[in-house]
Amino acid sequence: MSGPVGSRLHAHWQATPAHVRATLLGFLLLATGVLLRRPDAVALGAPLVVVAVWALALRPNRSPEVHAGVRHTVLREGQATAWTTTVQPAPGAEDLGVALLPTPHTSYTPASRAQGAALTPDREPTRLDLACQSTRWGHRSLGPATIAVGSAFGAFTWEPEPVSSEPVSTVPLPDHFTARAQVPHPDGLVGRSRSAHLGDGGELADIRPFRFGDRLRRVHWPVSVRTGTLHVTATHADQDSEILLLVDAMHDLGRSSGPGGTSSSLDNAARAAGAIAEHYLRTGDRVGLLVLGARDLPRVRAAAGNNHLRRLLDVLSRVRVADSTVSDEKRLRGQLRHHVGAGTLVVVLTPAVSVQVLAHAVSLARRGVAVVAIDTLPADFGRPDLPEDRLAELTSVQDHPVGARLAWRIRLLEREREMLRARDAGVPIVPWTGPGTLDLVLRDLGRRSRAPRVVSR
Structure with a gap:
């Protein structure tokens, strides 16, 4: 700089209190020494007066x-x-x-x-x-x-x-994240995601006999020479996908001690959202963001590019946990009425404590939207025998630790019940593990999307 x-x-x-005290005490000692004829008082007061006058002469004038x-x-x-x-x-x-x-x-x-x-x-x-x-x-x-x-x-x-x-x-400092599995429903015009349809792309789909209208550059000469008939290569079209990140800010469980230390549930959600957004934006896909329960944070529309990544990270840095008031509940209900386009992959990052958020994920899945839920609850909070220091981070009840522990065990049972209902409705819930977190569930969603099913309209 x-x-x-x-x-x-x-x-x-302005004069300091020490300077004022020294000046008053010095003149008081001098006056006392002169009036009472005390040379010791004069000897004590004279240095104070000299320093005070000297400091006044050196006083800055601007x-x-x-x-x-x-x-x-x-x-x-x-x-x-x-x-x-x-x-x-x-x-x-x-x-x-x-x-x-x-x-x-x-x-x-x-x-x-x-x-x-x-x-x-x-x-x-x-x-x-x-x-x-x-x-x-x-x-x-x-x-x-x-x-x-x-x-x-x-x-x-x-x-x-x-x-x-x-x-x-x-x-947020994004965690390390990579995904090799393709997004189930790419629907954009450009990108590097493999489409389910054939077209001009870079990934080989099949080698078939030549038909009228095929381009000559698609001719596969080794197979054509071997079979004696002209064959061409067929490829999958390249399309981009839209990923919508839903970050649950209704609760923040745990204590944050910075990178490399303990993390709260909202820490895990923000860092995971940043990592997922960074990965898919670098592959040419479009990423949107909606923070559920947060105040003064509008929805970020899906877009692509490095500037959009900075915009997403800036919004994530402004996330504040909800206060669990009536206005927060009303705001959450309004946010859950957002529009989700066809072919969008919705990634819900939640500690699975809020019933409304899991119910919203289930409703999206029943409408035919590909939904994946990532459990951001810290690993040690899933244990019923939570240590006393960690239990204090969940409740303000300090005088009755036995009651607090029992209340947390009941809450864990309710959480497991809601997660089981969501899985039965077709919403996979996986813990955040960094690279490869979404690979298995995306492959399952891709196979499921190609199978016939009944959806509600």
Whole structure:
């Protein structure tokens, strides 16, 4: 970074309480010594008065030029930025101090979140950096920061109002994900997904006898020479697919400690959604996103390209868990009335705790839509004998751990019942395991799509 960062700050020089105390005490001791003829009081007060007068003579006569802000406003999980304060000192300014208030899911270097530096006497700009590492996806501001410039002897300070940074967006760090199985119903005009129909493409389907209208470049000469009749190659058409990601933000179970540590259910959903979107967008498919239960997050229409990936990750960074209020339930019911086009693969990322979300997946499957549900509940939360520290993350009941454990066991039984109903209705539910998570279920959906079945209209 070559220049100042953030906005310019404004304030006025003010005397510090220490300077005021030293001045008053010095003159009080001098007056006491003169009136009461106490040379010891004069000896104690004279240095204080001399320093106070000296500091007043060195008082800066103009404000320094201070810029403060963050270097980067978009990060990935685990990446760090710096809160940078740049000072063009005024005559008489000698030191600079910066202190940041703590921000959730952010670690600082130094850990005290405070740092100071001496201003250069040659009037060169002085820069002070506080490293800030974002340990979880989200949309938050760093700080606010308290900035102070001091004069000689700490007699006067230039201290503006606490300043907050621009909102810093930390996008989810996508997990590693690959899928070799084809999407069941590709319906676009371009792409690299294999169509069920023959056409101009790159994947061989069959070698058949020549018919009127076949292109000469499709002639397969080895088979034609061997059989004595002209044969051509038939290929599958290349089409793109539409993938709709439904992220369940009605509940967030577990505690997040950043990449490489423990993850909550919403962490798993956001990172898995980012990984799936990145994979299919790189293969030329179209990806859309709808966050169920989140406020002020519109549906992202299906599109393709790298810019669309950045748009999806930015929306995922703004996801906030619902408050389980009546308005959240109404918002969820309105979101569940979204349109799903023919041939769309719907991927539902949910901890399978919300009954409405699973019921919506079942209704989509009964309408003939290809639906896959990914279970984002942390693995250790599926155990009935949940440890006490993990149980505390699920409930605020601290005085009755036995009752809390029993309530969680009942909730697990209800969850298993709803998941069994969804599977019986044709919605496969798989845990998130990274690469290959969707391969088996996509192959099964592809075979199922080619078989006759009855759907509800």
